[in-house]
Amino acid sequence: xxxxxxxxxxxxxxxxxxxxxxxxxxxxxxxxxxxxxxxxxxxxxxxxxxxxxxxxxxxxxxxxxxxxxxxxxxxxxxxxxxxxxxxxxxxxxxxxxxxxxxxxxxxxxxxxxxxxxxxxxxxxxxxxxxxxxxxxxxxxxxxxxxxxxxxxxxxxxxxxxxxxxxxxxxxxxxxxxxxxxxxxxxxxxxxxxxxxxxx
Amino acid sequence: xxxxxxxxxxxxxxxxxxxxxxxxxxxxxxxxxxxxxxxxxxxxxxxxxxxxxxxxxxxxxxxxxxxxxxxxxxxxxxxxxxxxxxxxxxxxxxxxxxxxxxxxxxxxxxxxxxxxxxxxxxxxxxxxxxxxxxxxxxxxxxxxxxxxxxxxxxxxxxxxxxxxxxxxxxxxxxxxxxxxxxxxxxxxxxxxxxxxxxx
Numbered sequence: 001x002x003x004x005x006x007x008x009x010x011x012x013x014x015x016x017x018x019x020x021x022x023x024x025x026x027x028x029x030x031x032x033x034x035x036x037x038x039x040x041x042x043x044x045x046x047x048x049x050x051x052x053x054x055x056x057x058x059x060x061x062x063x064x065x066x067x068x069x070x071x072x073x074x075x076x077x078x079x080x081x082x083x084x085x086x087x088x089x090x091x092x093x094x095x096x097x098x099x100x101x102x103x104x105x106x107x108x109x110x111x112x113x114x115x116x117x118x119x120x121x122x123x124x125x126x127x128x129x130x131x132x133x134x135x136x137x138x139x140x141x142x143x144x145x146x147x148x149x150x151x152x153x154x155x156x157x158x159x160x161x162x163x164x165x166x167x168x169x170x171x172x173x174x175x176x177x178x179x180x181x182x183x184x185x186x187x188x189x190x191x192x193x194x195x196x197x198x199x
Numbered sequence: 200x201x202x203x204x205x206x207x208x209x210x211x212x213x214x215x216x217x218x219x220x221x222x223x224x225x226x227x228x229x230x231x232x233x234x235x236x237x238x239x240x241x242x243x244x245x246x247x248x249x250x251x252x253x254x255x256x257x258x259x260x261x262x263x264x265x266x267x268x269x270x271x272x273x274x275x276x277x278x279x280x281x282x283x284x285x286x287x288x289x290x291x292x293x294x295x296x297x298x299x300x301x302x303x304x305x306x307x308x309x310x311x312x313x314x315x316x317x318x319x320x321x322x323x324x325x326x327x328x329x330x331x332x333x334x335x336x337x338x339x340x341x342x343x344x345x346x347x348x349x350x351x352x353x354x355x356x357x358x359x360x361x362x363x364x365x366x367x368x369x370x371x372x373x374x375x376x377x378x379x380x381x382x383x384x385x386x387x388x389x390x391x392x393x394x395x396x397x398x
Binding site: 113117121124128151152154155158159161162165167168171172174175176177178182183186187189190192 | 312316320323327350351353354357358360361364366367370371373374375376377381382385386388389391
């Protein structure tokens with residue numbers, strides 16, 4: 001794809017995300033997006049063959065942004081347990097900023113969960129790969145005691161879902177929940193981690 | 200309330216739940232429920248002043264049923280860790296049977312989460328009380344090592360939400376997840392439990 005085409009694609013995605021934030025996915029039309037960009041709907045359809053395809057691109061952009069942030073943290077020179085904590089915290093904060101502060105974006109996410117399962121699944125597989133590498137490093141370095149790192153990875157991601165899933169973050173806000181840091185303490189113990197100073 | 204009135208109330212709740220299973224909460228009308236019971240809508244409204252109130256009663260019945268099951272398990276004469284495992288497993292199985300096998304009931308549950316928050320909150324508080332008592336017993340008996348049982352209770356419930364929450368059970372079904380038993384193993388380690396035979 002040539003550079004001007006890439007720019008147009010990016011503009012469509014950003015404009016669509018703006019509409020999804022303001023009025024929600026369902027109410028946004030391709031015509032709204034086109035008008036806001038001063039182009040014809042037909043031109044938008046040259047880049048995305050449906051509103052669903054636009055939604056997929058918006059969801060994917062959010063996921064790729066989160067993946068970039070966690071890759072940067074995972075590459076730091078720090079104990080694996082500290083990096084795992086930072087990866088989970090950063091993911092929670094990014095999703096809270098995106099979905100809790102802009103509750104209309106739930107619709108976009110719910111829609112991706114329903115209609116664009118491959119995009120969601122790909123993201124979760126890449127996210128698990130980051131957790132998995134950190135857990136294996138922690139086991140190799142004696143920080144964690146885990147018999148099956150692949151299983152432990154899924155336990156960690158599953159135990160933390162309340163802090164990552166847009167709908168749960170909203171639904172559980174009014175319930176007595178541990179804060180994300182306390183939940184990560186619990187998860188690290190589940191990985192056999194002993195905090196400094198503990199026996 | 201006299202006994203015939205209690206029976207009528209129960210019949211309305213059971214009939215409503217049947218409709219919610221078959222066609223969902225949104226499509227069910229008070230007139231449908233009344234007709235099926237060969238009574239007038241006005242008579243149904245003598246017992247419940249709105250469809251929302253009927254939904255609350257249906258949701259509450261499901262929650263009370265789950266609470267009765269976990270109380271029975273918690274009262275057994277067995278190690279606390281075994282009872283905690285059984286409590287979580289039984290809760291998962293009851294909710295899976297109710298909501299995954301009857302996906303229309305999601306609507307009823309989602310609606311209760313939105314509109315009848317006090318009912319949901321009361322249930323979660325009573326559920327937490329069962330977990331809390333088991334964790335305190337386990338700490339007293341040397342099975343668990345936990346500094347703050349109240350916080351640990353919330354960590355356990357939060358770590359297990361994927362196995363209890365109707366929407367998540369469906370959404371996560373296609374993802375690589377630990378089975379409920381493996382997740383409970385992870386949670387027990389988080390409570391400082393050492394499996395038999397471990398150092």
